[in-house]
Amino acid sequence: MKPTIEKETPGNIERARAAEFVSPEVNIYETADGYLLEAEMPGLDKDGLKITLEGNELTITGRRNAESVDGELLFRERSRVDFQRTFELDPAIDTAHINAKMNQGLLTLTLPKSD
Numbered sequence: 528m529k530p531t532i533e534k535e536t537p538g539n540i541e542r543a544r545a546a547e548f549v550s551p552e553v554n555i556y557e558t559a560d561g562y563l564l565e566a567e568m569p570g571l572d573k574d575g576l577k578i579t580l581e582g583n584e585l586t587i588t589g590r591r592n593a594e595s596v597d598g599e600l601l602f603r604e605r606s607r608v609d610f611q612r613t614f615e616l617d618p619a620i621d622t623a624h625i626n627a628k629m630n631q632g633l634l635t636l637t638l639p640k641s642d
Contacts, residue, residue, distance in 0.1 A: 548608060548610055551568045551587070551610045551612055553567070560640060561621075561638050562620070562637075563635065563636070564614070564635070564638060565633060565634065565636075566636075569632040570605075571589040571590075571591055571610065571629070574592075575589055575590045576588075576589050580625070584613055584614070585614045585616055586614075587610070587614075589610035591609060594607070619640050621640065625637065625639070
């Protein structure tokens with residue numbers, strides 16, 4: 528039996544990339560000055576966080592450090608996958624002044640509105 532080889536197309540590349548990540552749960556608030564985005568990424572510290580801005584798309588990527596625990600794993604509920612989520616930003620956001628803070632697995636992004 529021959530293996531099936533799938534050609535690389537934008538669709539299947541995107542599906543493969545999506546399979547490597549889970550979307551973090553977020554809360555988004557509008558304030559008088561802009562927006563506040565909170566993303567839950569348990570097990571992540573600021574060293575594993577990458578925030579990119581391309582055009583009006585903001586992408587949050589979080590990679591967890593490998594766990595090292597002495598002992599035999601008997602049961603696992605916590606996923607070991609990394610996080611990724613992309614947001615389309617309102618053109619009114621001042622992208623030069625976006626601020627990020629990471630505290631105990633909670634990413635808080637401040638997205639100020641332009642004057």
